[in-house]
Amino acid sequence: MLDVTHDELLRRAKALDLPALHHIDGTDEPGGGTAFAVVSPRDGQTLTEVPDARQAEVDHAVAAARRAFDSGPWPRLAPAERGRVLLRIAELLEEQREKLALTVSLEMGKPITDAYAIELRAAINTFRWYGQLADKLTDESPHTAPDALALVTREPAGVVGAVVPWNFPLTLASWKVAPALAAGCTVVLKPSESSPLSALLLGRIGTEAGLPPGVLNVVTGDGPTAGRAIGLHPDVDVLAFTGSTAVGRHFLRYSADSNLKRVWLELGGKSPNIILPDAPDLDRAAATAAWGIFFNQGEMCTAPSRLLVHSSIAERVTEAVVERARELRVGDPLDPATEMGALVGEAHLDRVLDHVATAGAEGARLRTGGARTLADTGGSYLSPTVFDRVDPGMRLAREEIFGPVLSVLIFDDLDEAVRLANATEYGLAAGLWTSDLSTAHQVSRALKAGTVWVNCYEEGDLTVPFGGMKQSGNGRDKSAHALEKYTELKTTWIQL
Incomplete structure (x- = not known):
């Protein structure tokens, strides 16, 4: 370090x-x-x-x-x-x-x-x-x-x-x-x-x-x-x-x-992060949800930009994410104490702010952030942003924003959670938090995503492939499977 x-x-x-x-x-x-x-x-x-x-x-x-x-x-x-x-x-x-x-x-x-x-x-x-x-x-x-x-x-x-x-x-x-x-x-x-x-x-x-x-x-x-x-x-x-x-x-x-x-x-991606009431540690699930969307300024195709939370724990989890967002230190990327740096440029910052404005106009509730910050530096900084009361049909819940903007959606049962998670043209990644082994296996199979993280997010190493389904693409990076993209199979038949 x-x-x-x-x-x-x-x-x-x-x-x-x-x-x-x-x-x-x-x-x-x-x-x-x-x-x-x-x-x-x-x-x-x-x-x-x-x-x-x-x-x-x-x-x-x-x-x-x-x-x-x-x-x-x-x-x-x-x-x-x-x-x-x-x-x-x-x-x-x-x-x-x-x-x-x-x-x-x-x-x-x-x-x-x-x-x-x-x-x-x-x-x-x-x-x-x-x-x-x-x-x-x-x-x-x-x-x-x-x-x-x-x-x-x-x-x-x-x-x-x-x-x-x-x-x-x-x-x-x-x-x-x-x-x-x-x-x-x-x-x-x-x-x-x-x-x-x-x-x-x-x-x-x-x-x-x-x-x-x-x-x-x-x-x-x-x-x-x-x-x-x-x-x-x-x-x-x-x-x-x-x-x-x-x-x-x-x-x-x-x-x-x-x-x-x-x-x-x-x-691209519009990855769901599903938190069930039996998550092994709700505080850790909420902290990871906040880390995931604000890491790298939210500029990640796998960013868990849709937080799907069961109605019985929704307010507790959302409040914990909002609190973490307000604590996050936004600042100069060259400062070792900075936790979230600048978006890549002015044009991209404007696009993200347009999404924020549209979310408010469509009826989502802004819980924190949503505004440019540190403008006096000349840099492209946005405060960490959380919306709740998000409807699945809103632009905020459908389009990839590629910025530090989280939408919180509520579900009442597991079938609804899976439907919401898959209700996107993308299929790159997903998260699931549960203590039940059968639920973990069943939901992971049901999610249309190239990677499913259970009780974690953005974990893995080079032994496992990375890539998406649907409009998140094809082929795989990482692992030995990546070599399939760069090699041709040749058959040679020798008559003896």
């Missing part, structure tokens, strides 16, 4: 040498056209400018990845050799942990304590886990007729285009890049224009760790131009995207309009 004062972190942040170039074919390269400013949401100040990639720059990055895959050493290395490079990336991430954590805090507003202890831990563990897994995979030899030999082998799928969002810029990039590299693929990574700096540093670290030129390329630019160019590119074989459902639809269209590349989508 960081054991540094706020003033010292401010000094170190000011001294950072932030990247300002693409990382293509193993080198830092300037863009061929315009640049755009990376603005810190903590104070509204410009951190640096990075290239705004056009078609030619995306073509250059994809060509580098194509050469590295078709004729370079990476796909042909022994898996153990690839694993050693991934382990070296993990080591370098650890060595540069503070610099990377500061960069994440500056570019997207995450509290420095969370950036260091959670974001960087996840990225380091991801590269380490896939580095250790790389040579543990096996092919198949099915039993068949005695005069034939059947082999089923996994081969790297090719060039991967990875497009990732700003809320966990290193974690989500690592979830795509590490398994793709472990499988023997090459990658063109496009981070969000709001948080490109940590991804550029990851590209440099990959080269320093021993990735051959062209294996990991990082280009900066916006979605409509750079993201679209990757999605439509005929030399990209696989597209892995995390972001909004609306943008996910674009990538499916890009695939249909180009080479029918495989598209793996991890999209």
